[in-house]
Amino acid sequence: MIEGFAAALPANAWNWVAVWRRNYxxxxxxxxxxxxxxxxxxxxxxxxxxxxxxxxxGHVDGASYIAFLAAGMVAVSAMTASTLETLYSAFARxxxxxxxxxxxxxxxxxxxxxLGELAWAATKAFLAGTAITIVTVTLGYAAWPSVxxxxxxxxxxxxxxxSLAMIVTALSPSYDYFVFYQTLVLTPMLFLSGAVxxxxxxxxxxxxxxxCMPLSxxxxxxxxxMLDRPIAGIxxxxxxxxxxxxxxxxxxxxxxxxxxxx
Amino acid sequence: MLSGKLGHEDLRRLETGPIERKSEGxxxxxxxxxxxxxxxxVDFAGVTKSxxxxxxxxxxxxxxxxxxxxGLLGPNGAGKSTIARMLLGMTCPDAGTIxxxxxxVPARARLARRGIGVxxxxxxxxxxxxxxxxxxxxxxxxxxxxxxSEAVIPSLLEFARLERKAxxxxxxxxxxxxxxxxMARALINDxxxxxxxxxxxxxxxxxxxxxxxxxxALLARGKTIIxxxxxxxxxxxxxxxxxxxxxxxNIAEGxxxxxIDKHIGCQVMEIYGGDPRELHSLVKPHSQRxxxxxxxxxxxAPDPDQVRTQLQERAGLRLLLRxxxxxxxxxxxxxxxxxx
Numbered sequence: 394m395i396e397g398f399a400a401a402l403p404a405n406a407w408n409w410v411a412v413w414r415r416n417y418x419x420x421x422x423x424x425x426x427x428x429x430x431x432x433x434x435x436x437x438x439x440x441x442x443x444x445x446x447x448x449x450x451g452h453v454d455g456a457s458y459i460a461f462l463a464a465g466m467v468a469v470s471a472m473t474a475s476t477l478e479t480l481y482s483a484f485a486r487x488x489x490x491x492x493x494x495x496x497x498x499x500x501x502x503x504x505x506x507x508l509g510e511l512a513w514a515a516t517k518a519f520l521a522g523t524a525i526t527i528v529t530v531t532l533g534y535a536a537w538p539s540v541x542x543x544x545x546x547x548x549x550x551x552x553x554x555x556s557l558a559m560i561v562t563a564l565s566p567s568y569d570y571f572v573f574y575q576t577l578v579l580t581p582m583l584f585l586s587g588a589v590x591x592x593x594x595x596x597x598x599x600x601x602x603x604x605c606m607p608l609s610x611x612x613x614x615x616x617x618x619m620l621d622r623p624i625a626g627i628x629x630x631x632x633x634x635x636x637x638x639x640x641x642x643x644x645x646x647x648x649x650x651x652x653x654x655x
Numbered sequence: 656m657l658s659g660k661l662g663h664e665d666l667r668r669l670e671t672g673p674i675e676r677k678s679e680g681x682x683x684x685x686x687x688x689x690x691x692x693x694x695x696x697v698d699f700a701g702v703t704k705s706x707x708x709x710x711x712x713x714x715x716x717x718x719x720x721x722x723x724x725x726g727l728l729g730p731n732g733a734g735k736s737t738i739a740r741m742l743l744g745m746t747c748p749d750a751g752t753i754x755x756x757x758x759x760v761p762a763r764a765r766l767a768r769r770g771i772g773v774x775x776x777x778x779x780x781x782x783x784x785x786x787x788x789x790x791x792x793x794x795x796x797x798x799x800x801x802x803x804s805e806a807v808i809p810s811l812l813e814f815a816r817l818e819r820k821a822x823x824x825x826x827x828x829x830x831x832x833x834x835x836x837x838m839a840r841a842l843i844n845d846x847x848x849x850x851x852x853x854x855x856x857x858x859x860x861x862x863x864x865x866x867x868x869x870x871x872a873l874l875a876r877g878k879t880i881i882x883x884x885x886x887x888x889x890x891x892x893x894x895x896x897x898x899x900x901x902x903x904x905n906i907a908e909g910x911x912x913x914x915i916d917k918h919i920g921c922q923v924m925e926i927y928g929g930d931p932r933e934l935h936s937l938v939k940p941h942s943q944r945x946x947x948x949x950x951x952x953x954x955x956a957p958d959p960d961q962v963r964t965q966l967q968e969r970a971g972l973r974l975l976l977r978x979x980x981x982x983x984x985x986x987x988x989x990x991x992x993x994x995x
Contacts, residue, residue, distance in 0.1 A: 400761060400764060404765060411792075411796050411798075414792070414795060415781070415792045415795070419783055455976070489777065494779050495775070495779040495793070497745055498743060498841075499767065500768065500798055502765065564664035572961070655746060
């Protein structure tokens with residue numbers, strides 16, 4: 394059994410790169426469409442809510458509402474990009490396209506594949522989050538150059554949500570189940586993590602729940618960085634995000650092994 | 656260590672070089688091959704695998720010598736694909752031991768896979784990539800650099816007869832071309848052993864013959880091939896030896912012709928167009944054995960002329976006399992037809 398699980402772990406520190414490069418090559422062919430697709434949604438939210446609600450709300454925590462919202466949208470775009478990549482695209486490669494099966498004929502192990510897919514989803518999250526960051530900096534809603542410290546956090550956020558979505562991908566019999574994760578987990582998380590309004594106006598219970606959610610930790614890091622303010626509890630936030638990236642990763646590998654190597 | 660680097664240069668030679676096995680019929684006995692080829696490439700000993708209560712592979716033992724084409728023949732659900740997966744270390748057996756190219760599997764499957772090429776039943780090529788990109792990307796999974804892959808890709812394209820299609824997308828290829836590309840892809844690591852799971856299922860006759868011809872070219876090159884098929888003609892044509900599977904059990908093993916001679920040993924008359932039960936009693940005295948399947952009567956008769964005479968006065972009957980084949984063997988051993 395232990396031998397069996399070892400076969401599902403990454404074989405070494407670099408094998409996953411071949412999987413990542415495969416996805417990169419596929420993405421390169423449709424890069425422009427993909428970037429625009431990933432950008433459109435958070436941009437619409439940013440300017441729709443930012444300008445619309447911004448008129449009523451005015452300032453939040455001493456920043457204009459749109460600047461407050463921008464940090465939330467950067468984190469949310471990273472979350473969405475890596476989630477969608479892992480749910481739909483990785484599932485297609487595992488299930489209908491049988492790409493993973495072909496990879497398993499080679500030197501690549503199941504762990505390499507999962508790690509490669511995770512790194513790829515995080516890359517897409519990084520691209521999406523960075524693109525929005527650039528727009529917000531250009532429009533003056535984020536502080537330069539402090540905003541640069543946000544880039545690794547965007548990548549880490551991508552890893553976290555790819556890792557979590559990997560569990561859903563490993564368990565789902567078909568595409569139809571993904572919507573439950575999106576509507577029952579991600580959407581509530583969006584509202585409970587301080588992406589669109591500050592948490593301190595919520596009841597105590599909800600604030601406690603929010604403390605457990607990875608998105609709130611990600612926003613707690615990205616927002617002060619983008620507004621160039623001091624960050625409280627950096628180690629805690631990074632630690633929580635790190636756990637959310639690592640634990641689901643190992644769990645999903647065990648689940649994939651059960652599913653694919655029966 | 657498992658993949659010698661001679662192969663790809665030799666692959667080219669095989670295009671022009673003499674193909675030893677030109678005959679379309681079953682090939683010569685293993686005993687005629689020199690000793691150095693008779694090392695064991697694959698060994699299954701008492702392998703069992705079940706899913707829940709369903710036993711898929713049952714105490715299966717067989718071994719495959721280097722350089723031979725070994726067939727796993729059986730209907731769908733006989734356990735062929737599970738055996739192929741176990742051989743690759745993608746499924747762990749519940750009991751028994753598997754050795755592939757001298758390496759225990761699944762414990763060291765990754766090392767074994769270095770010397771294995773796989774042609775799966777369902778194409779899993781990257782549809783959005785070109786032919787060349789498919790080979791390049793697959794080479795990377797074996798740790799090959801772009802330069803290393805590019806060095807062997809021309810010979811692989813030549814092997815697959817896809818030189819002119821190098822920059823075409825896979826989605827533009829015909830079914831036969833895709834299968835050829837899958838074969839070429841399986842050769843990128845210069846494997847000693849090639850596992851082919853139903854290689855011609857779903858192909859048109861023209862493509863099927865092309866695949867068979869390419870497969871023989873690989874055998875001429877000294878590759879070991881394990882072929883799963885439910886297609887009798889394919890097994891009879893290509894396999895040096897085969898084992899007939901039923902519900903995961905090895906029910907017969909040997910050279911195709913030897914199996915036919917042993918289990919049937921005479922010609923077969925197929926009779927249809929009448930009531931099979933009535934015909935049964937009519938031809939019984941002159942037959943060794945009779946099987947009824949649907950509306951067809953299979954009459955295994957040492958002297959078919961006697962049967963013919965017996966049926967002379969019956970109108971509307973159609974008779975077909977043919978040599979016995981593996982399908983008859985299967986029918987004999989299991990009492991049922993090999994269904995698709």
